[in-house]
Amino acid sequence: ISGTVVTGSGTGVLGDSKTFKTFSTADGYYMFDGTRGNGIYTYDGRNQTRIPGSLWLDADNRFNTSYDRAAVDAHTYAAWTYDYFRNVHNRNSYDNAGAELVSTVHYGRSYNNAGWTGSQMIYGDGDGYNFRAFSGSLDVVAHELTHAVTDFSADLIYQNESGAINESMSDIFGTLTEYHFNNNPDWLMGEDIYTPGTPGDALRSMADPTLAGDPDHYSKRYTGTQDNGGVHINSGIGNKMAYLLANGGTHYGVKVTGIGNDKVGKVMYRTLTQYLTPTSNYSHFRASAVRAATDLYGASSAEVASVKQAFSAVGVY
Ligand SMILES: CCCCC[C@H](S)C(=O)N[C@@H](Cc1ccccc1)C(=O)N[C@@H](C)C(=O)O
Ligand SMILES: [Ca+2]
Numbered sequence: 001i002s003g004t005v006v007t008g009s010g011t012g013v014l015g016d017s018k019t020f021k022t023f024s025t026a027d028g029y030y031m032f033d034g035t036r037g038n039g040i041y042t043y044d045g046r047n048q049t050r051i052p053g054s055l056w057l058d059a060d061n062r063f064n065t066s067y068d069r070a071a072v073d074a075h076t077y078a079a080w081t082y083d084y085f086r087n088v089h090n091r092n093s094y095d096n097a098g099a100e101l102v103s104t105v106h107y108g109r110s111y112n113n114a115g116w117t118g119s120q121m122i123y124g125d126g127d128g129y130n131f132r133a134f135s136g137s138l139d140v141v142a143h144e145l146t147h148a149v150t151d152f153s154a155d156l157i158y159q160n161e162s163g164a165i166n167e168s169m170s171d172i173f174g175t176l177t178e179y180h181f182n183n184n185p186d187w188l189m190g191e192d193i194y195t196p197g198t199p200g201d202a203l204r205s206m207a208d209p210t211l212a213g214d215p216d217h218y219s220k221r222y223t224g225t226q227d228n229g230g231v232h233i234n235s236g237i238g239n240k241m242a243y244l245l246a247n248g249g250t251h252y253g254v255k256v257t258g259i260g261n262d263k264v265g266k267v268m269y270r271t272l273t274q275y276l277t278p279t280s281n282y283s284h285f286r287a288s289a290v291r292a293a294t295d296l297y298g299a300s301s302a303e304v305a306s307v308k309q310a311f312s313a314v315g316v317y
């Protein structure tokens, strides 16, 4: 279809106003952003599970109904996350070749999750009690898009320790993206969409994974079969490591000197894209991060020392 890139405006899940790129055609305004890579496309799942659904079309380029809100945030935050990987890590979309970013909102009925299907993002509306629309939280969108980056790089198998590292990488870049845009940043995950009736809580805390009952030390890892071998449980070990590496602290008697968010981003991005493999476990994650930090800062650098301290603090050698 022929048309022109224009700027739309709308209301997000939290009731906030934002603008984003849309495509003006004879049919109306599509949620297609033609300014980033091969395009960002947002679809309406119409509360079914057929994907991608129908490309979001609006009559007047103003997206202010309650039904529009999930689409506004999915479309906007996909663009922001594209910009984060492009501007901070010089990566052009998840395949580093400008791959289209496709999202479907209103996926399923009261679906309490978001995900990366292997080719697109899907966002449930939540049941309105445990969760509200998942695209309403930037850390969720960046979490899902990071799975795409992971699939096109380390391709960590989504189970057991490699799956926990996969999940942790998504939480790490979800948080770093939130800080990059200074979007009420924190080391919590999903705070904007978790239990709308309860302020201040979150699905996970990277600063203290034990708040969600997840391990903050390798000796406390889950070894059962639930959750694909604990991918959202043992992610706490990598999450705590990253929190300590960025912010510093003493954990189980081990002192970590923080190196700041930006350097954590550089070390983790290089670790993910240059050294981790599909079967990497936590021990290989440590070795890979040490190599990445050595490449970036030198073997005798403070950054390399901090990486070792952070992994030691969570019991990974
Ligand atoms: C469609 C299949 C779902 C696979 C799991 C996805 S990748 C996932 O990890 N989703 C995140 C959503 C999220 C992200 C950041 C912050 C809050 C919530 C997740 O953690 N889902 C939880 C509910 C889970 O699957 O246990
Ligand atoms: Ca957060």
Ligand SMILES: [Ca+2]
Pocket (backbone or CB within 6 Å): 191, 193, 194, 195, 196, 197, 198, 199, 200, 201, 202
């Ligand atoms: Ca809440």
Ligand SMILES: [Zn+2]
Pocket (backbone or CB within 6 Å): 143, 144, 147, 167, 170
């Ligand atoms: Zn995930």
